[in-house]
Amino acid sequence: MSTTGLIARHEWRRLGVQPFAWLLGAVVIALMAWQFLQVLQGFIDLAPKLGGLKNAPGVTDLIAIPLLRSFANLLVLLAPLITMHAFAGERRAQTLPLLLASGIGNVRIVLGKYLGALGFVFVLIALVTLMPLALDFGTSLDVGKIAAGTLGLALFAAALTAIGIACSAWAAQPALAAAAALALGSLLAVVDAGARLQGVGNAGINYLALPTHLEPFFRGIVASVDIIYFVLVSGVALALATRRLDTLRSRSD
Amino acid sequence: MTTPAPPILVLDHVSRRLAGRTVVHDLNLELARGDVLGLLGVNGAGKTTTLRMIAAVLAPSAGWVRLGGANLYEHPQLARRRIGYLPETPPLHAELTADEFLRFCARLHGIAREKVAGAVASVIDRCELGDVRRRPMATLSKGFRQRVGLAQAIVHAPELIVLDEPASGLDPVQALKLREIVRSLGRDHAVVLSTHVLPDVSACCDRVAILHRGELRHCASLSKPGGGALRVGVAKSLRAEDWLRLPGVAAVEPIDARHWRVQLVPDVAVSAFVARMVEHGFGLEEVRAETTALEQVFLAIAAADAPAAAA
Numbered sequence: 264m265s266t267t268g269l270i271a272r273h274e275w276r277r278l279g280v281q282p283f284a285w286l287l288g289a290v291v292i293a294l295m296a297w298q299f300l301q302v303l304q305g306f307i308d309l310a311p312k313l314g315g316l317k318n319a320p321g322v323t324d325l326i327a328i329p330l331l332r333s334f335a336n337l338l339v340l341l342a343p344l345i346t347m348h349a350f351a352g353e354r355r356a357q358t359l360p361l362l363l364a365s366g367i368g369n370v371r372i373v374l375g376k377y378l379g380a381l382g383f384v385f386v387l388i389a390l391v392t393l394m395p396l397a398l399d400f401g402t403s404l405d406v407g408k409i410a411a412g413t414l415g416l417a418l419f420a421a422a423l424t425a426i427g428i429a430c431s432a433w434a435a436q437p438a439l440a441a442a443a444a445l446a447l448g449s450l451l452a453v454v455d456a457g458a459r460l461q462g463v464g465n466a467g468i469n470y471l472a473l474p475t476h477l478e479p480f481f482r483g484i485v486a487s488v489d490i491i492y493f494v495l496v497s498g499v500a501l502a503l504a505t506r507r508l509d510t511l512r513s514r515s516d
Numbered sequence: 517m518t519t520p521a522p523p524i525l526v527l528d529h530v531s532r533r534l535a536g537r538t539v540v541h542d543l544n545l546e547l548a549r550g551d552v553l554g555l556l557g558v559n560g561a562g563k564t565t566t567l568r569m570i571a572a573v574l575a576p577s578a579g580w581v582r583l584g585g586a587n588l589y590e591h592p593q594l595a596r597r598r599i600g601y602l603p604e605t606p607p608l609h610a611e612l613t614a615d616e617f618l619r620f621c622a623r624l625h626g627i628a629r630e631k632v633a634g635a636v637a638s639v640i641d642r643c644e645l646g647d648v649r650r651r652p653m654a655t656l657s658k659g660f661r662q663r664v665g666l667a668q669a670i671v672h673a674p675e676l677i678v679l680d681e682p683a684s685g686l687d688p689v690q691a692l693k694l695r696e697i698v699r700s701l702g703r704d705h706a707v708v709l710s711t712h713v714l715p716d717v718s719a720c721c722d723r724v725a726i727l728h729r730g731e732l733r734h735c736a737s738l739s740k741p742g743g744g745a746l747r748v749g750v751a752k753s754l755r756a757e758d759w760l761r762l763p764g765v766a767a768v769e770p771i772d773a774r775h776w777r778v779q780l781v782p783d784v785a786v787s788a789f790v791a792r793m794v795e796h797g798f799g800l801e802e803v804r805a806e807t808t809a810l811e812q813v814f815l816a817i818a819a820a821d822a823p824a825a826a827a
Binding site: 266269270273276277280281356357358359360361362363364365366367368512513 | 568571572573574575592593594595596597599601603605607608609610611612616620621623624625652668
């Protein structure tokens with residue numbers, strides 16, 4: 264196993280024995296299950312009227328995609344909470360020298376921390392996606408559209424997690440790291456709100472916003488430009504985290 | 517004739533600035549396998565910064581830290597298998613058990629998967645952690661946490677072990693146990709430990725280096741605390757030049773008007789030196805080995821405010 268995988272597995276193990284991670288997971292699943300039941304009830308109430316419409320939206324558009332979109336909003340808050348301890352927690356507990364003295368390189372350390380946190384986020388995404396997929400037993404779903412939506416959600420989560428890791432590397436306190444990651448994630452989520460309110464949808468400012476690149480996935484469109492955007496955001500954030508570790512080595516902590 | 521072991525660690529004119537202040541200045545040190553070097557100094561002397569540079573946690577501002585001849589900062593991967601580091605606060609992931617944590621540390625330091633169990637069992641046995649190995653480390657006493665910290669530093673059997681205040685905060689029994697472990701490590705490894713507890717150095721180390729204001733002020737073997745110097749009492753009033761004219765005298769410094777600390781050239785017999793003194797009519801009254809206690813040296817250096825003159 265590579266050292267990156269070793270650190271990722273170790274992070275996973277540490278999350279697994281902490282009540283915080285279980286509590287966070289339980290709250291998220293309970294909240295999403297409640298939302299799922301709400302949209303399901305809304306669909307059941309609306310179903311008789313939909314029968315008379317031509318090309319009426321189905322279960323996928325009225326239950327699965329809104330649920331995934333709602334979870335995307337929750338991820339803006341969730342990712343900072345999951346990543347805040349990655350480096351800031353180590354610095355507060357004075358355990359970072361364990362990794363810095365291991366001679367395995369800052370890039371591998373950052374990637375290991377990132378993959379460990381991302382694994383936890385992906386499990387939550389999988390559990391939330393399973394909710395609408397459970398309806399496949401009683402109705403027909405547009406599995407392709409759900410798959411595209413889940414892919415978009417995974418890329419969106421990967422970008423937010425990378426931002427969280429970068430903030431955790433830069434901040435000395437976990438709470439500060441979470442606040443910074445939340446602020447940055449929220450900024451990237453609403454940066455084009457003003458333009459959209461004025462009906463502008465294809466300006467440079469729109470391109471910067473995370474939702475601009477997430478929405479096509481929810482419409483079933485998987486475009487390479489959107490994938491590249493999320494990969495770029497993740498890559499820049501992880502490069503900044505690595506740069507921060509370099510600085511900590513040369514500056515001490 | 518035996519050839520001295522080549523040094524594992526060489527600090528070559530190492531300096532380090534932090535927040536605009538020179539914390540370590542022009543430090544030169546060597547350490548070979550079997551050496552246990554005690555780094556002494558008051559708080560703020562630069563001990564922890566020096567150890568961080570040796571452990572590759574911190575880069576020097578100037579100079580080189582060489583491990584087995586290679587620059588540690590050009591080859592940081594050398595630290596993985598060859599250095600074990602225990603910082604002042606043991607870097608423990610307290611939510612895990614000692615067993616889980618040490619397995620991770622062994623893998624982190626490159627121990628092959630099939631050898632991890634053996635390495636962990638060995639280090640648990642050596643640090644006497646058998647009774648607590650399956651307990652979360654958050655529930656362990658400070659003494660046991662310190663031992664787990666030491667265990668993570670030696671689980672991969674590194675050539676060089678770096679310990680920052682390993683006995684800090686321990687009760688006398690725990691401190692004694694830890695000293696025994698450190699002393700036993702010195703048989704197979706090179707060990708450098710920092711402390712400001714003098715008995716720790718006397719008990720564990722065979723060499724001592726005293727840092728003050730980031731500078732190396734004293735480095736000597738503990739078997740010869742005075743560095744092999746003689747304390748000589750004379751009846752006549754002499755000048756340093758008078759001493760240096762005597763064959764076999766390497767250095768001299770006055771203690772008071774009638775007493776001098778004299779350093780002989782290596783291999784010059786004391787009897788020959790005494791004979792020359794008598795021959796030159798120095799009025800010899802007393803000659804004995806300088807036995808300046810470590811504590812006296814340490815306190816004298818700690819009390820000195822002026823920066824050391826260049827050696």
